[in-house]
Amino acid sequence: MSAASMIAPGTRSSDSKNMHTISVFVADEPGVLVRVAMVFSRRGYNIESLVVSPSARSGFSRMTITCSGDTSILEQMIKQLAKLVDVIRAVDHTDDNAYETEIALIKLQCDTDERSEILQIAEHFNAKVVDYGIESVVLRVYGSSEKMDAMISLLSIFKVAELVRSGKILMARGIKST
Amino acid sequence: MDARIPTGAEKLIQCLEREGVEHIFGLSGGAAIPLFDALVDSSIKLILVRHEQGAVHMADGYARATGRPGVALVTSGPGATNTVTGLLTAHMDSVPVVVLTGQCVSDMLGKDGFQEADVTGITYPVVKHSYLVRDANGIPRITREAFHIATTGRPGPVLIDLPKDITQGPCTAPFVDEINLPGYTIPGRGEPESISAAADLLSAARRPVLCIGHGTVIADGGKAAVTLAEKLGAPVVATLLGKGAVDENHPLHLGMLGMHGTAYANRAVAECDLLMAVGSRWDDRITGKLDEFCCDAVKIHIDIDPAEFNKMIRPDISIVGDARLVLEDLIPLVEPADTDAWLRRCETWRNKYPLKYARQGGLRTQHVIDRLNALTQGQAVIATDVGQHQMWAAQFCKVSANRHWISSGGAGTMGFGLPAAIGAQFACPNKKVWAIVGDGGFQMTQAELATAAIHDLRIKCLIINNNYLGMVRQWQELFFENRLSGVDLEGNPDFVKLAQAYGIKALRIRRPADIDRILAQAHEYDDGPCVVVAEVAKEDNVFPMIPAGAPMTGMIIEKPKHRLDKPTGST
Numbered sequence: 177m178s179a180a181s182m183i184a185p186g187t188r189s190s191d192s193k194n195m196h197t198i199s200v201f202v203a204d205e206p207g208v209l210v211r212v213a214m215v216f217s218r219r220g221y222n223i224e225s226l227v228v229s230p231s232a233r234s235g236f237s238r239m240t241i242t243c244s245g246d247t248s249i250l251e252q253m254i255k256q257l258a259k260l261v262d263v264i265r266a267v268d269h270t271d272d273n274a275y276e277t278e279i280a281l282i283k284l285q286c287d288t289d290e291r292s293e294i295l296q297i298a299e300h301f302n303a304k305v306v307d308y309g310i311e312s313v314v315l316r317v318y319g320s321s322e323k324m325d326a327m328i329s330l331l332s333i334f335k336v337a338e339l340v341r342s343g344k345i346l347m348a349r350g351i352k353s354t
Numbered sequence: 355m356d357a358r359i360p361t362g363a364e365k366l367i368q369c370l371e372r373e374g375v376e377h378i379f380g381l382s383g384g385a386a387i388p389l390f391d392a393l394v395d396s397s398i399k400l401i402l403v404r405h406e407q408g409a410v411h412m413a414d415g416y417a418r419a420t421g422r423p424g425v426a427l428v429t430s431g432p433g434a435t436n437t438v439t440g441l442l443t444a445h446m447d448s449v450p451v452v453v454l455t456g457q458c459v460s461d462m463l464g465k466d467g468f469q470e471a472d473v474t475g476i477t478y479p480v481v482k483h484s485y486l487v488r489d490a491n492g493i494p495r496i497t498r499e500a501f502h503i504a505t506t507g508r509p510g511p512v513l514i515d516l517p518k519d520i521t522q523g524p525c526t527a528p529f530v531d532e533i534n535l536p537g538y539t540i541p542g543r544g545e546p547e548s549i550s551a552a553a554d555l556l557s558a559a560r561r562p563v564l565c566i567g568h569g570t571v572i573a574d575g576g577k578a579a580v581t582l583a584e585k586l587g588a589p590v591v592a593t594l595l596g597k598g599a600v601d602e603n604h605p606l607h608l609g610m611l612g613m614h615g616t617a618y619a620n621r622a623v624a625e626c627d628l629l630m631a632v633g634s635r636w637d638d639r640i641t642g643k644l645d646e647f648c649c650d651a652v653k654i655h656i657d658i659d660p661a662e663f664n665k666m667i668r669p670d671i672s673i674v675g676d677a678r679l680v681l682e683d684l685i686p687l688v689e690p691a692d693t694d695a696w697l698r699r700c701e702t703w704r705n706k707y708p709l710k711y712a713r714q715g716g717l718r719t720q721h722v723i724d725r726l727n728a729l730t731q732g733q734a735v736i737a738t739d740v741g742q743h744q745m746w747a748a749q750f751c752k753v754s755a756n757r758h759w760i761s762s763g764g765a766g767t768m769g770f771g772l773p774a775a776i777g778a779q780f781a782c783p784n785k786k787v788w789a790i791v792g793d794g795g796f797q798m799t800q801a802e803l804a805t806a807a808i809h810d811l812r813i814k815c816l817i818i819n820n821n822y823l824g825m826v827r828q829w830q831e832l833f834f835e836n837r838l839s840g841v842d843l844e845g846n847p848d849f850v851k852l853a854q855a856y857g858i859k860a861l862r863i864r865r866p867a868d869i870d871r872i873l874a875q876a877h878e879y880d881d882g883p884c885v886v887v888a889e890v891a892k893e894d895n896v897f898p899m900i901p902a903g904a905p906m907t908g909m910i911i912e913k914p915k916h917r918l919d920k921p922t923g924s925t
């Protein structure tokens with residue numbers, strides 16, 4: 177069995193068909209994150225990743241949420257998000273061809289004889305070694321979530337000591353708003 | 355006003371005065387003392403309750419009776435948690451209530467300070483919006499926003515949590531009038547294209563039905579609904595909360611639909627070719643089994659909350675907007691169609707399956723409520739509790755005027771009826787207000803009799819005493835082989851003596867022959883509250899009934915001889 181066909185820890189296990197990426201533009205008010213999260217949990221959605229960051233407008237934040245759940249209630253759930261007083265806008269970008277990216281840090285515990293193969297894989301995925309220790313290396317990689325999944329799969333034959341993924345962020349292309 | 359800098363509490367109370375608040379229902383405690391102190395010098399009348407749940411239900415009844423926001427004020431910790439049921443009740447039924455909770459000082463937040471509770475955290479799911487005030491200068495803006503949010507769009511409860519250092523400290527911020535809430539929009543008129551498409555469908559329908567929900571009540575759209583129904587020749591049905599928006603004595607009105615609706619209303623809905631919901635969210639107690647609900651009918655859904663579209667039902671046309679404005683826009687666009695045959699069929703059903711009950715064999719709740727209806731003529735404000743008596747009241751009270759029917763629908767909160775009636779009476783001192791409550795639910799908030807007594811409120815409280823948690827007993831009888839479990843209310847007090855212990859006038863109905871005399875006596879009594887205890891038949895069932903989760907064709911008109919399957923619907 178090739179390494180790539182295994183589902184490695186840290187990659188997305190759920191059926192990618194019910195994976196959705198939703199961008200929520202919110203007023204920076206206390207409690208807004210809880211209110212948003214509660215809409216997801218109440219409708220049985222699982223949040224896979226959630227990125228909250230300041231937006232270009234002061235006083236407003238951007239949440240990018242990757243989630244899985246029943247597609248048939250997605251539209252209705254987004255309306256429930258939009259209804260929150262502190263939510264300015266909630267948009268589903270799942271089939272949008274928006275530009276998406278993610279960053280990951282991967283710490284591998286490795287002997288010197290494993291390094292060359294690890295570095296080859298890293299090079300292939302354009303990952304950078306950001307920490308080079310006696311017993312470990314830390315790689316930084318960015319790109320699409322799928323690319324990241326593939327790389328993590330390949331690396332899973334080594335000892336992945338730690339993995340941190342930023343979660344997906346995205347932006348609508350052209351003048352369309354996210 | 356003197357030049358002294360007001361405290362946060364004083365500023366808050368001034369803001370409430372500016373919002374036009376005249377009554378606050380509340381109960382104090384350490385963290386709320388500054389707020390109660392500020393009320394001493396205010397024109398706002400403080401109504402001291404006996405339990406915080408009562409305060410929120412009173413604010414709720416006040417709001418439902420008028421459309422104006424009701425306000426409750428309580429202390430931190432247990433005072434605040436006691437409001438949760440009231441918040442849920444108001445939230446489920448879209449009622450504008452503002453709940454103010456005292457909170458321990460900001461420094462103690464998160465440290466288990468005395469009577470600290472994460473009140474905003476506990477209440478997130480049951481409020482339209484909420485605030486934890488972090489800076490006294492935020493008070494004017496937050497108060498303005500809270501009332502704006504509570505009362506506009508789809509109304510709902512808003513909570514403001516007020517740490518004691520904030521209410522005690524100075525507030526130098528000026529009053530605020532403008533609202534700046536970029537994430538909050540209030541739909542008004544509907545989209546012209548969807549309205550004209552809806553008008554075409556309405557004009558083409560041969561068997562139309564208009565379903566009037568709470569949204570019509572809130573938008574005061576009853577008059578427009580009648581005009582539209584008359585122009586179309588369309589019968590009208592009302593949801594439990596839509597009662598009274600359209601006069602239920604109007605010849606086109608078929609009464610309430612749903613689980614315990616009239617057989618003719620449900621029949622009309624089952625056989626219509628077009629159903630238009632006006633401010634109703636297709637509750638599961640209306641639709642029953644969803645995939646068999648009105649499958650062949652065209653559906654139009656008018657709602658101010660777009661999140662209600664496609665939630666239960668996929669309408670052919672959905673119109674976001676205020677129910678009254680949308681109805682008014684529809685009226686000139688529809689063409690009267692020939693619905694005579696349809697109206698005749700509805701009349702046949704009305705005659706064939708009337709609401710009925712036996713007048714002999716002991717005192718029957720239906721009989722008492724039917725006579726109360728004859729006495730009040732649809733002009734009294736009726737507040738109910740939850741249970742069998744509520745459904746009988748919904749069936750037999752023909753409500754004639756908007757906001758004259760107050761009942762906990764979405765939450766089905768026992769204990770709601772008495773405090774809601776008290777709130778309604780404070781809001782409408784010149785109207786006759788009747789509470790119709792069960793012996794079970796009454797005992798959940800009965801302490802508010804004291805509140806009614808000390809204010810000499812003229813509310814009339816009809817206690818339907820069947821010595822059972824009757825509605826649950828009915829389910830156990832029909833669906834659980836009559837294995838009664840936890841429904842016998844043995845140990846009930848003598849409710850007449852109980853009322854008298856509060857210094858309240860109390861009357862008892864034992865026999866059918868007493869009904870009219872006693873009800874009239876209570877109705878005319880104006881010196882204070884009056885409790886009427888109807889000692890009714892213990893084992894009686896509400897029919898018609900569509901078992902939860904069953905399709906409308908599964909309606910039971912009278913007690914079946916065979917055993918019924920357990921309902922598949924949740925409740």
Ligand SMILES: Cc1ncc(C[n+]2csc(CCOP(=O)(O)OP(=O)(O)O)c2C)c(N)n1
Binds near residue numbers: 794820
């Ligand atoms: C707070 C609360 N607890 C429990 C219930 C469940 N419940 C619904 S109706 C009912 C029985 C109500 O009994 P009673 O007030 O005597 O009215 P009746 O049905 O006998 O007319 C119960 C227990 C509820 N709706 N609310």
Ligand SMILES: [Mg+2]
Binds near residue numbers: 792793
């Ligand atoms: Mg009872």
